Amino acid sequence: MREIVVISGKGGTGKTSITAAFAHLASLQGGAMICDLDVDAPDLHLLLGPKHFEEHEFRSGFEAVIDQETCVACGMCVDLCRYGAVRKPSWDDFAGYGIDPLRCEGCKVCVQFCPAGAIGFTEKHCGQWYASDTRFGPMIHAQLFPGEENSGRLVALLKKEARTRAEALGLGLVLCDGAPGIGCPVISSLSGASQAVIVTEPTPSGRHDLERVADLCRHFRIPAAVIINKFDLNLQNTADIEAYCLDQGHALLGLLPHDEVVVRAMVQAKCVTELPDTPFSQALRSIWEQLASLEPRAARPALFHSTPTA
Amino acid sequence: MIYAIASGKGGTGKTTVTASLAVLWDRPVMAVDLDVEEPNLHLFLHPELTGEEPALMEVPVVDTARCTLCGQCAAFCQFKALSVMGKTLLIFPEMCHGCGGCQLVCPEKALSPGGRELGQIVSGHFRTDHVGSGRPEDAPFLMGRLRVGEAMSPPLMRQVKARLPESGAADILIDSPPGVSCPAVNAVMDADVIVLVTEPTPFGLHDFRLAVEAFRPLGKPLGAVINRAGIGDTSVQDFCRAEGIPVWAQIPFNRAVAEAYSRGEVVARAVPELRAVMLALMAQMQGAAAASKKQEADHA
Amino acid sequence: MTGIIAVTSEGPGMESMVDPRFGRAAGFVVVDLATMAVSYVDNGGSQAMAQGAGIQAAENVARAGAGVILSGFVGPKAFQALAAGGIQVIQDVEGMTVGQAVDKYKRGELTTADAPNAPAGGHKG
Numbered sequence: 086m087r088e089i090v091v092i093s094g095k096g097g098t099g100k101t102s103i104t105a106a107f108a109h110l111a112s113l114q115g116g117a118m119i120c121d122l123d124v125d126a127p128d129l130h131l132l133l134g135p136k137h138f139e140e141h142e143f144r145s146g147f148e149a150v151i152d153q154e155t156c157v158a159c160g161m162c163v164d165l166c167r168y169g170a171v172r173k174p175s176w177d178d179f180a181g182y183g184i185d186p187l188r189c190e191g192c193k194v195c196v197q198f199c200p201a202g203a204i205g206f207t208e209k210h211c212g213q214w215y216a217s218d219t220r221f222g223p224m225i226h227a228q229l230f231p232g233e234e235n236s237g238r239l240v241a242l243l244k245k246e247a248r249t250r251a252e253a254l255g256l257g258l259v260l261c262d263g264a265p266g267i268g269c270p271v272i273s274s275l276s277g278a279s280q281a282v283i284v285t286e287p288t289p290s291g292r293h294d295l296e297r298v299a300d301l302c303r304h305f306r307i308p309a310a311v312i313i314n315k316f317d318l319n320l321q322n323t324a325d326i327e328a329y330c331l332d333q334g335h336a337l338l339g340l341l342p343h344d345e346v347v348v349r350a351m352v353q354a355k356c357v358t359e360l361p362d363t364p365f366s367q368a369l370r371s372i373w374e375q376l377a378s379l380e381p382r383a384a385r386p387a388l389f390h391s392t393p394t395a
Numbered sequence: 396m397i398y399a400i401a402s403g404k405g406g407t408g409k410t411t412v413t414a415s416l417a418v419l420w421d422r423p424v425m426a427v428d429l430d431v432e433e434p435n436l437h438l439f440l441h442p443e444l445t446g447e448e449p450a451l452m453e454v455p456v457v458d459t460a461r462c463t464l465c466g467q468c469a470a471f472c473q474f475k476a477l478s479v480m481g482k483t484l485l486i487f488p489e490m491c492h493g494c495g496g497c498q499l500v501c502p503e504k505a506l507s508p509g510g511r512e513l514g515q516i517v518s519g520h521f522r523t524d525h526v527g528s529g530r531p532e533d534a535p536f537l538m539g540r541l542r543v544g545e546a547m548s549p550p551l552m553r554q555v556k557a558r559l560p561e562s563g564a565a566d567i568l569i570d571s572p573p574g575v576s577c578p579a580v581n582a583v584m585d586a587d588v589i590v591l592v593t594e595p596t597p598f599g600l601h602d603f604r605l606a607v608e609a610f611r612p613l614g615k616p617l618g619a620v621i622n623r624a625g626i627g628d629t630s631v632q633d634f635c636r637a638e639g640i641p642v643w644a645q646i647p648f649n650r651a652v653a654e655a656y657s658r659g660e661v662v663a664r665a666v667p668e669l670r671a672v673m674l675a676l677m678a679q680m681q682g683a684a685a686a687s688k689k690q691e692a693d694h695a
Numbered sequence: 696m697t698g699i700i701a702v703t704s705e706g707p708g709m710e711s712m713v714d715p716r717f718g719r720a721a722g723f724v725v726v727d728l729a730t731m732a733v734s735y736v737d738n739g740g741s742q743a744m745a746q747g748a749g750i751q752a753a754e755n756v757a758r759a760g761a762g763v764i765l766s767g768f769v770g771p772k773a774f775q776a777l778a779a780g781g782i783q784v785i786q787d788v789e790g791m792t793v794g795q796a797v798d799k800y801k802r803g804e805l806t807t808a809d810a811p812n813a814p815a816g817g818h819k820g
Contacts, residue, residue, distance in 0.1 A: 095433060096573045097406010101598065125574040126403050126602040145745050147473065167494055168553075187580055192494030193473050231609030235576035237546070238745045265405050265573065266432040269546040289438035289659040290410065297433065300543050318650075319657035343653070348626045351597045475747020480757055480780035487772055490747055 086248060089376070090122070090278040090307075092263035092271060094294030098284045099314040102347050103369065104262040105132040105356040110373045112221035117258040118251035119219065121226035122240045122274045124212065129262045132356055135217030135224045143212040143227065145238050147191040153181045155203035162195040162204065171195065187232050212239060216246065223250065237273030240264065244276070267297050275302065280379065281309045282338065287322030295326065299335060310336040310379060312372060315343040336379060339372040341365055396684045397559075397567045399586035401610070403602030405573035407592045408622035408646070411656055413570040414439040415663035415673045416680075418524045423531055423565040426521060428538035429582040430572040431514060431551045439661050442536035444519035450539065450554045451510035454488040455497050461505035468497035468506060493550060513551040514541040516558060524664065535565070548578040556585065575602075575609035583610055588684050590643065590676075592620045596627035600634060607638065616683040618643040620676060643679035644672050696801055697729045701761035702793045707735035709794035715767025717786075717813075718749030724793045725759045728801070734759075749773030756782060765796050765805070774811035784808045 091107070093100040101123070111117040121129040149170075151162070162182065163171045170188035174181055184195075184204075196204045211234070214227035225247045227239055247259050261278070264270035275281060281302045285295040295311070302309040311330050316323040323340065330337045344365035350357045357366045400413045413436060417426040428436035437444075455468070455477065462484050469477040469484070476490035477497055488511040498506045517540060520533045539555040541548060559567060571582035583589050589610055593603040603619070610617060619635050624645040635642050646652070646669065655665035663673045703720035704711045714720040723736045736759050741748040749769070753776035756764050764782055767789040777784050785805045788796050799805050 095406065095435075096404060125576040126405075126605055128404070128598040128601055131597045131601055165495075165499075187577075187584065190492055190494060191473055192492055192496055193471065194494050194496040194499065197471065197496065198499065229576055231575040231605055232580045233576055235574075267543060268432050268541070268548060268578075272546065286657075288657040290433070290435040293435060293438060294433045297543055304544060315653070318653050322657060343650075345626065348596050352628050354597065475744065475750045478750050478754060478776055480753060480776050483779040485750075485776055485779050487747075487750065487775075490750075490772075 086251065086257060086259065087280070088248070088259040088261065088278045089280045089282060090261040090263045090274050091282045091284060092274065092298055093265055093284045094267060094298035095285070095290050096265045098286045098291060099341070099347060100265070100284045101128045101262050102132070102351065102357065103284055103312065103314070104260065105129060106358045106366070106369050107260055107373055107376075108133065108219075108221045109356045109358050110370065111258060111260060114377070115258075116222045116256055117260040118247045118254070118256050119222060119224040120243055120247040120259060120261040121224070122243060122261050122270070123264045124227045124229045124239050124243070125235050125264065125270065127226055127228060130224075130226055132351065132354060133219040133221060133224060134354060135215070135219045135226065137215035137217040139216035141214050142210055143214050143229075143239050143242070144208050144210050146209050146211065146234060147193070147206050148186055148189045148209050149184050149191070149193070149196050150205045150207055151182050151184055152203045152205060155201050156182055157201045157203070158182060159200060162199060165194050165198055167192075167194075209233070214239065214243060214246075216250070222256075223254065225250070235264075235270045237269035240270050240273035241276065244274075267301050271298065271301065272305070275305055275307050278307050280376075281307045282312060282376065283309055283335075284312045284314055285326060286315045287313060287319040287326060292322065292326060292329075296329075299333065308336075310338045310376065312338050312341060314341045316340040317342045338375045339368055341368050341372070396588065396681075397569065397586045398588045398590060398680055398684070399569045399571050399583040400590045400592060401571040401579060401583050401606065402573055402592040403575055403604070403606030404593065404599055407573075407594050407599060408620075409573065409592045410435045410439065410570050411662055412590070412592055412620055412622070412673075412676070413568055414661045415669065416677055417521070417534065417568050418661055419663055419670065419673050420523070420566060420568070420677060421530065423534070424523070425535045425537065425560070425565045425567045426570070427536075427555065427559065427567055428570045429552050429555060430570055431539035431541040431548050431555070432572060432578070434538045434540055436570045437517075437536070437538060438659055440521040440536060442519040442521040444517055446518040447515050450513045450516050450551050452491065452513050452550050453493045453495070453508045454491040454511045455486055455506040456509035457484050457486060458505045458507065459484075461503045463503055463505075465502065467500050467502065471496055471500045512542060513545055513554070514539060516555055518558075548572065549581045552578065552581045575605045579606075580609060583615075584613060586615060587687065588680055589613070589615050589617045590620055590680060591617060592622055593631055594623045594626070595621055595629065595631045597630070599627070600631045603631060604634065607640065616687045618679060618683060620644045620646065622646045623648040641679070644676035646672055698763065699725060699727050699759070699761045700763040700765060700797065700800060701725045701736070701756050701759055702788070702796050703764070703766040704735070704793050709733060709792065709797070711793050713765070713767065713788055713791055713793055713796050715789035717764070717766040717769040717773050718752045720752065720766065723756060723759065723761075723764075725761055726797055750776050753777045753780065753782070756780075763800070765800060768813035769808070769811050770813045771811045774808075786812045
């Protein structure tokens with residue numbers, strides 16, 4: 086089972102548009118299980134138009150909730166909370182003491198030490214995940230509710246579902262649109278992947294974030310291959326990034342020109358490879374061929390052997 | 396006044412807009428980069444850096460002479476940062492969320508506060524565009540940089556926020572992380588005004604809607620900046636109109652802007668037509684802040 | 696041969712496949728080598744945790760009284776916890792049944808690890 090995760094460090098480099106095109110190209114060659122791991126602001130579905138046949142609640146972490154009937158308004162929770170999550174009522178506020186779910190860390194200190202035992206500790210429903218069908222094959226995706234902690238656990242769950250279902254369907258490839266940044270969700274996106282594809286752009290931010298996310302791949306021993314998008318915006322920076330890749334031993338998959346076909350396809354809810362060919366889509370096709378021919382390193386298959394879900 | 400420049404989608408131009416506003420702002424200003432995972436503001440403002448210090452998260456340290464291995468701390472900890480194994484109390488500082496609960500729970504007072512490094516807080520100052528005009532030529536700059544491999548942003552963000560001046564003498568412009576999960580919410584929750592930068596494409600609209608859903612309940616004045624106007628369709632503008640979200644600026648797509656950005660230049664400096672757009676945006680932001688202060692005053 | 700060994704497992708019996716994950720293993724098959732009595736410890740609680748699954752799993756193994764754990768991939772925090780508990784770690788065991796793993800152990804074909812072989816799992820330091 087191969088697992089390719091497309092990441093970017095910096096947002097807006099074209100990761101999702103490129104992943105969608107890969108999904109299209111993969112569907113012409115045996116197919117892949119598609120997975121959108123950007124659970125904070127998922128966009129892949131806007132191009133692939135998934136129809137879900139399964140929907141699940143995602144519950145993770147806990148939050149403290151004050152029971153107004155039992156609360157004696159001593160204010161001890163305010164002093165104990167290190168996250169400023171307890172809202173103290175003002176003199177004309179009848180709502181009583183309350184906990185701001187956006188700030189609550191789920192540490193349980195207030196629950197433990199409330200002298201009246203007035204604080205409950207409940208599991209949070211933080212999002213929904215879906216198993217869907219698209220015109221290119223099956224897809225697993227999710228949406229975290231706004232403001233929720235993106236701990237990476239939902240990402241891990243989606244990856245596990247994607248692999249289990251891919252195995253069941255006899256698909257040999259899982260293709261993931263990874264999370265942006267370098268934090269927990271990206272780390273979780275990369276876990277156990279056979280290949281990371283980093284999409285970057287020839288700008289100071291693009292370069293800066295490429296290095297941070299490439300460090301992350303190295304840290305987790307995941308081979309990284311690089312695509313430079315909008316390369317023609319700055320040929321000098323592009324050359325610098327090429328030199329960096331050579332120096333660091335990251336495969337350079339190719340260069341993509343800045344092309345309005347990307348937005349044009351997006352507006353039509355299609356991939357660039359479904360529209361009449363442009364230099365961009367031609368370059369993208371040959372990048373896919375390169376990627377498909379990279380020395381296949383199977384993701385540690387045993388790590389994700391099917392287990393009955395709890 | 397604190398202004399947070401945010402967006403649902405990454406890459407829409409938050410940093411571009413923040414940098415331009417920072418150099419043009421007509422009052423004393425401070426630029427803050429709270430995108431601690433991928434801070435980029437310094438790449439455009441080129442601040443002279445004068446201070447860098449580690450940001451520490453409080454984690455427990457055990458006095459083994461006092462510890463009886465009763466395990467109450469481990470049983471209490473919600474994050475599995477403590478574990479009694481064999482004859483040892485193991486502490487995993489990287490799991491700790493700094494809540495202090497274990498120290499309170501310990502019957503032997505065997506746990507005391509230690510520190511673990513989250514990243515760095517970097518400070519300095521940058522040149523504004525007011526050289527020779529009588530307005531401040533240098534303005535303060537502050538950023539957080541998360542250690543690579545450190546999973547959580549909010550603890551470092553809280554520490555950077557703790558360094559913001561109490562006095563309010565300067566306006567503060569915050570470059571926020573993208574998205575709508577807790578790092579983004581953390582960056583905007585203490586702001587007086589939220590500026591949402593988006594682009595007129597389906598991805599831009601989708602993530603803009605998520606951002607509106609996430610940030611609107613905070614009850615702050617909220618306005619939109621549509622960057623790269625003209626590249627997609629009008630659905631973002633239509634959505635703003637339907638939802639009553641004021642569009643404070645539209646920045647037309649211009650390859651010259653993209654190229655200036657790729658050279659690490661502040662676009663309002665590199666592309667003169669943008670100066671007027673940014674100054675108008677500044678006026679809208681200041682107007683929204685003043686209006687909401689007046690509202691608060693009227694209510695009190 | 697005496698001692699109690701635990702093997703990360705996809706199911707409750709000797710014929711179950713070794714689960715190569717430690718922290719998020721489905722469970723542990725525990726074998727008393729003196730009597731060859733077999734029992735099973737469910738690890739579902741660890742699987743459900745947002746973070747700290749490896750540490751919880753280590754606690755589960757210790758509570759079961761095992762002196763040796765056989766598994767595929769053990770992360771650094773779990774390794775540290777097991778070591779503190781005086782539990783020997785044998786890793787890189789995968790692609791076989793629990794029974795086959797136990798046989799290999801009894802024949803002395805497996806070596807104890809002195810360092811974890813897997814990068815940090817759920818929560819990175």
